[in-house]
Amino acid sequence: MSTGLQIYPLTGIGEVEAGADLTDVLLTALTAADQTLQSGDVLVVAQKIVSKSEGRYRDLNAVEPSARARELAEQTHKDPRLVELVLQESTTIVRACPGVLIVRHHSGCVMANAGIDASNLKPLDSRGSAVVQQVLLLPIDADASAEQLQHCLFDATGAQVGVVIADSFGRPWRNGVTNVAIGVAGVNALLDRRNEPDRAGRSLQVTEVAAGDLLASAAGLLMGEGNEGIPAVLIRGLPQRYGAGATQSVPAQSLVRPLERDLFK
């Protein structure tokens, strides 16, 4: 039988501090697992540890909500300071109702709360009345974060690998979150199959495959949320069409469909 794909969880990573060298963190976890990176491997890394290593924390106590933020906060029953950060991180409000604030993030991704995360965060100070209320923003440019990580991994190991930064999004019409790629380097996030014939020799009906999101979702089977603490996954054995390990690749930005071209309105 074909060896197929192998997907390995990187366990034991623990808390990632602001300023941490993510390359070190990942290579240490790989070494502990008696594993070495090979060219063509893809590392899927949770957005959360990328944001943490980049220090994308904000203290809610230091945020002054605008009038618009206060208004939206009332409408959504959310903390006006959080809403202020959501507005700063986004371009368009897609939906606001009690408990729900869905926006288009600066990256173009449509998601709840602009991807700002208030869970799983270790409070910096829990000793007094002035508890710091930290939230975590998305990376400023997740494709750039992925590219930098890819370069650093190459410099450290000589392996040309792909990097996918994954987040979990809700979706219209379907229950449950799935993982999507918000940053990709060294692997093709969007696979154009327009020149490939189908088995009857006709051209393919489905012409673009969201490969970055498939990779993120495959990794999502092992990453999960919660107390397993598996923020990175190694995928080995991808078919060549994904271009894993290539120095040129299609970034996650290609997965964003411009609002004016959206078919599902």
Added chain:
Amino acid sequence: MSTGLQIYPLTGIGEVEAGADLTDVLLTALTAADQTLQSGDVLVVAQKIVSKSEGRYRDLNAVEPSARARELAEQTHKDPRLVELVLQESTTIVRACPGVLIVRHHSGCVMANAGIDASNLKPLDSRGSAVVQQVLLLPIDADASAEQLQHCLFDATGAQVGVVIADSFGRPWRNGVTNVAIGVAGVNALLDRRNEPDRAGRSLQVTEVAAGDLLASAAGLLMGEGNEGIPAVLIRGLPQRYGAGATQSVPAQSLVRPLERDLFK
């Protein structure tokens, strides 16, 4: 290192005829690959071969389009007979414009053309003027199809496996298709994580994971479209939380969010 997940493509399946015994087809492919099913494995099977084995073909020449179908066909530049079938297979039109007809299928899934497929089909008769123009509909009840397949696989092998029937859908706001689960048995399509604490001991922000869709997408990395002809994939090594191989499980129907509960409007 943990053995992680293994995802094996089942190659060499070839054309599946109407009335074919899918259990035989899959077991033959597994045997040819020198592989035996183990309890806890999950088989992800392309919707197309399930529909084919169930003989879900329709001949467009035998379809009489209604007035509504003709009207929509003009609006979407599609064959009125195909549009008639789309209407018969669906409950709501989500979007109709030139080249695009997105509907809510009877199953509740929102997709283009009610999932009716005109690609990759072998014409039954190409010798005269009366060429049969065949299209392929979705299974009538894909959860039931998955359950039947799960039972037959157990009867034939004694292995309690999960079965996922996968299709590829486009999505709002994002380019490219991903794979989703339209039928699931023996594995939990929707994972409820509300009782699990996060690493800081708080309850999880994300409470439901679309596990069926993650499984379908992971398999989608190897299934692809086009001339590889890989319509089934074996996933081995899933964490216990997915309930793979359990006789009770959460079906794909749980992934459908009722229109009135949709947050993304």
